[in-house]
Amino acid sequence: MTTVEKYFKTISDVPVEDYFAPGHRLCAGCGASIAIKLAMKAIKSPTIVVNATGCIEVATSMFPYVSWRVPWVHVAFENTAAVASGISEGLKILNKKRGKIMYDVIAIGGDGGTFDIGLQALSGALERGHKMLYICYDNEAYMNTGVQRSGATPIGAVTTTSPAGEIIPGKRERKKDLIGIVAAHRIPYAATASISHPLDFINKVRKALEINGPTFIHVITPCTLGWRYPPSLTVKIARLAVETRYFPVFEVEDGRVKINIRVSRPKPLEEFLQVQGRFRHLLDDRNRDVLEALKKQVEENWNKLVKLEELGVYI
Amino acid sequence: MSKLEYVRKMALMGDEAVAYAVKQADVDVIAAYPITPQTIIVERLSKYVADGELNASFIQAESEHSALSICIGSALAGARTFTSTASQGLALMHEVLYIASSMRAPIVMAIANRALNSPLNIHCDHSDIMGARDTGWIHLFANNVQQAYDLTLMAFKISEDPDLLIPVSVNLDGFILTHSIEPLEVLLDEEVHQFIPHEPYPHEIDFGNPLAYGVMALPDTYMEFKRQFQEAMLKVPEVFHKTTREFYTISGRTYKSLTSYFTEDAEAVVIALGSTVETLKYVARKFREKNIKVGVLGLTMYRPFPEKEIVKVLENVRCIAVLDRAYSYGGVGGPLYTDILASLYKNGMKPIVADFVYGLGGRDFKLTDSEEIFRKMMKAIECNGFERDIYWWGVKE
Amino acid sequence: MAEVDVKKIARGDFTWRSLPLAAMIKVPTSLEYKTSDWRIEKPEIDQSKCIKCLLCWIYCPDMSIKRLDEGRVEVDYDFCKGCGICAEVCPTKAIKMVEE
Known part of the structure; x- marks a missing residue:
């Protein structure tokens, strides 16, 4: 592993080496694969990856084809944070007792494995304070099983279990405030990121790995299959998510909020929605109320962050 | 000391x-x-x-x-x-x-x-x-x-x-x-x-x-x-x-996959798991004092199932009572019972066997329960069979 | 755990004895699994228009843009699935998607 500067200032600073290998079976244009590739560019010392069941897991470990260049563990869907806790503590005590080398532990889960079924294990791990980084790649539904709604699916979005029908126009509930839940554990570092802003994301992974405690990064990863758009638009849509304030990019360091990508003049949310099949029905007049509800939520989320940043209060 | x-x-x-x-x-x-x-x-x-x-x-x-x-x-x-x-x-x-x-x-x-x-x-x-x-x-x-x-x-x-x-x-x-x-x-x-x-x-x-x-x-x-x-x-x-x-x-302590007491010449053997084996052992000793040929078989290792050792112990046994502290609802019987039946059948043995489902939810299994089961077994040998294949032991009917 | 002969396994040439214990396998192995046949269109780089910004390299989901010396790039057609992200993010339109 080449020694690199602690943080990367330009794209050319980013190491050439990939610890995520090609030959994986993620869809063409998969946003999650970009996230994982970028995250693995940030590793700084021997690292082990713990992967929840999901797209990344199945598409990178179909025996005998494995797309990792680091030790990699998959146990189940909902317990990734727990498995990572065990590895982290196991290595720590072995280091203390018998001089085994320490590893950085990165846990990776999708939104289903993190917002929903894995939330309890995540909360437990964060509360116990193990040294590990948990990365949630959020494609806003259960994509691996064929696009079912999750706690990360936003209001109005169409999935196979929240279809837009004659009576119900897509998912009716709002997206869970995951980073709020995570930050409420008062862990040293939590952040959001977008694959459209690779340096911000890679540097956040690096920063998180430097911290001796639990850290968390929530990265938005558009999904060509579930969001229904042509594969070439993955990065563009991720950028629109940021530029419309749909997905604010910020960090919570020792409980204090800092907005990393300040969107002073947001693009209209419609620009983000209209390129995606899952939202197209929201542009129909009869679903105006759902569109307004989504817009209101986006605005509320942003305003809350601005307020929290201004006040400098602990969240 | x-x-x-x-x-x-x-x-x-x-x-x-x-x-x-x-x-x-x-x-x-x-x-x-x-x-x-x-x-x-x-x-x-x-x-x-x-x-x-x-x-x-x-x-x-x-x-x-x-x-x-x-x-x-x-x-x-x-x-x-x-x-x-x-x-x-x-x-x-x-x-x-x-x-x-x-x-x-x-x-x-x-x-x-x-x-x-x-x-x-x-x-x-x-x-x-x-x-x-x-x-x-x-x-x-x-x-x-x-x-x-x-x-x-x-x-x-x-x-x-x-x-x-x-x-x-x-x-x-x-x-x-x-x-x-x-x-x-x-x-x-x-x-x-x-x-x-x-x-x-x-x-x-x-x-x-x-x-x-x-x-x-x-x-x-x-x-x-x-x-x-x-x-x-x-x-x-x-x-x-x-x-x-x-x-x-x-x-200086000996362990085997099975713990067997008085099984060498036993006509009737009770099979169980856990602490009940100790109770059975105590009662079996009393029966032996009266020259009643009962034995007790406990499984120290339940999985993998010590089939060969078990059938060897049961080779010349005429009557078997299996004590199950669990049940397979809607199944053939308790889990230990079905394991024992399968082992006997595989090895061409056909002793008299019954399942005694007992002690669920902590219901006491007393010395008297053990005595009664031994007596039932002796009777089963006489009559060439138990009255039924599965007993819900101690349940108020 | 031993390195496995991926090609042999892919051919079905294995028994339960020869497979690695509990599927613990030395990594990586997916370099043997070429994804090029997923492609309908392939990217072509016009090197004269390339400004060496490396955006195609950093965004490629399949590690299929190879970064050469001094920021030059080329496509690794073994794994490129033809998603077109490289062409989409290229600021000078130096990358075009053409039919296979």
């Missing part, structure tokens, strides 16, 4: 004896979630760690599911790993039990056997472990506190054997053993360290030689991996016997 004999003697509850063995095993990671009647185990262990008597990471997980998941992680990291649970906790672990064994993670788990909800009941039965019967773990049963201590120590050696790398459960009856103080003889710390030295996990996480653990296998290879696991299970008896022989040399 010499000084050495003095330090070897202790009086402990079953839970305490397990915790003491785990401390002497110098475990690296303990991950558990408290549940009655297991709590004393984890309380004692956390105190050992807090007092610096045990250099380990004690992790109280937020659920049993996570506790066992943590154990898989720490075992793969190369740490000697222990957990403990009971009842609902074991049920909540269910998914992870399969994964722990099929990923070949050496873990030792003490199970304070307890009934399952509903209705809620915290007392002893074997429904918890029987639900986990086919999860690919090695299941051992203790009949008394001494065995709970001894089997816990041996469990580490068996589980970590490089030919196995299979997790082991040590079962002790909730309250009956976990909370009963019994005298026992313990080993010295040095003896334990020599018996189970820390050996590196052969497939431990290594950045220089990176492995993938727990990959996905499609129908073209999945069955081969399962067949491979069964092969490892077939090696368990040999490792078990090697371990018990070595344990005998330091402790």
